[in-house]
Amino acid sequence: MDRQQIVTPAATARALKFWNPYLAGVALGLVLLAAFLVTGSGLGASGAANRMGAAAVNAVAPAHADATPQLAKLKASSHSILDDRLVFMVLGVVLGGAVAAYTAGRMGRKVIKGPRMKSSRTRLVLALTGGVIMGVAARLSLGCTSGQALSGGALLSVGSWIFMFSVFGGGYGMAYFVRRQWT
């Protein structure tokens, strides 16, 4: 896992050349606007993770899924747990991300970590831990940064703005304690 890729500085610079943030933001906003006008709802991601988990639990232990209200709810809402627009949307996100990364020369098996972090294993443990925390958080607040902050924020929902500022608050508050990972 600690395999080092040998890259030239020029290739690194090319691989780290991103779109201008404001233009990328406008482009993202236009995608979101298209979602509102065409489908009547915004973008989302964590809802798909929830359904993927529920589908996995249901495949292994269907009786347990029926006995867990939060999972049984998803089972009842459609004929298959995965038959949901957000699952398809995340499928698209993965495809779009892969095409963008490949065409920009950023595709490749690697572990991204801060300059001081040596161990990929620690990095992956932290990634998993943070993911679990976010999985719980996204259920509590009915969405993550995509569905709640971005989509709800653009429609000026009060809860979305509270959520968005809380995300930044939580991130800045915690940043000091994990600074060795990133700086």
Add this chain to the structure above:
Amino acid sequence: MSAIFPFTSLSGDQRELGLVVAVLLGFAFGFVLERAGFGRADKLAAQFYLRDLTVFKVMFSAIVTAMLGVVLASGLGLVDLKPLSEGAVSTTYVWSMMIGGVLLGVGFIISGYCPGTSAVSAASGNLDGVFTFVGVILGSMVYAEAYPVLGKLYGLGDQGQLFLYDVLKVPAPVLAIAVTLMALGMFVGGEKLEKLMARRRGAEAPVAVTERRPRRLAFSVLGATGLVTLATLALPTSPAAAPSPAAVASIGQERLARRVLDEPWTLRILDVRARKTCEASRIPGAECAPLATVGELGLPYAAGERDLVLVASNTLAKVPDAARGYHGNVYVLKGGFSGWRDYALKRPTPPAATASAAEKEAYMFRSALNSAMTGRKPPPPPAAGAVKYVPRPKKKKGGGCG
């Protein structure tokens, strides 16, 4: 225009088409996120050490763009802002969203991703992205399993669906331009901060700070769109041009009384006082609909060809939300029912003989109204002012046996 593929009502072939649209939107979403640099944890985490504010810039540019697009489309009458928003956003749970937001921020800085960007990162081959996305799936299941405990944090501070423009009581375009200006101001401030932090570290500022042309382009596009959005306020078709809740259209007692007598079929009168009070005495033709039950009348779906008049005990200060969606004119009776009692149910005092013709006409109307409403004999007509009272000469008394 309503949504072309509203997912809630899709079935059969249309549903499949809707899912194809979802994949396409997801594709564009993932593509843009990757190209913005959101597939890399170090780029995202730099936001929280104030080294590279790309997350903030991309996110707010996107919010402002989509917000202006929706508000502008609504100002031009292409979409209805409220139904669209109500279909697309969740309920506001103040405390749950605050707790969930802080937790998500904590998870963000630990993992280096948010749920959506972890999928993009995984797609570009980053194992840390894969682990984060798997973590999000596991976390969702932890929530489902621990719902008896964690569910206690869910649904706290329920405000229903709540929008900033309703809380601040400003038309949506005004709020939209304010949010746009705030974002542009924060972008400028953010870049100053990035330069300052870079100088402190003795490093170079992020590339984006030195790119002037794309920034100028994005700022001018957003600023110009904001101004056009604001200008839609002046359009007569703009829903925001309708009277705001602060300025309620009202109808006077006399005007209402005349219409009750002359053209009752053009009116729909709602008496919003307590049912018993209303049943005891009300304006002819009024429906008794206490304030709390106005929502049950389905006013936003009514045809709206009649003018809606709301009657409270006094002047109603605020049109209830349920009535604001009515398609026809909505009026509040000035003075409410107590005004009606004084105007229509009390016997009018006849005007002085010197009163103008208009005053006399008004008196004639009121006495006719009073008689019609109470069944009493009409009060006397006003004295004819122009005729001078000339006492008739007295007959001479006396004389004969008569």
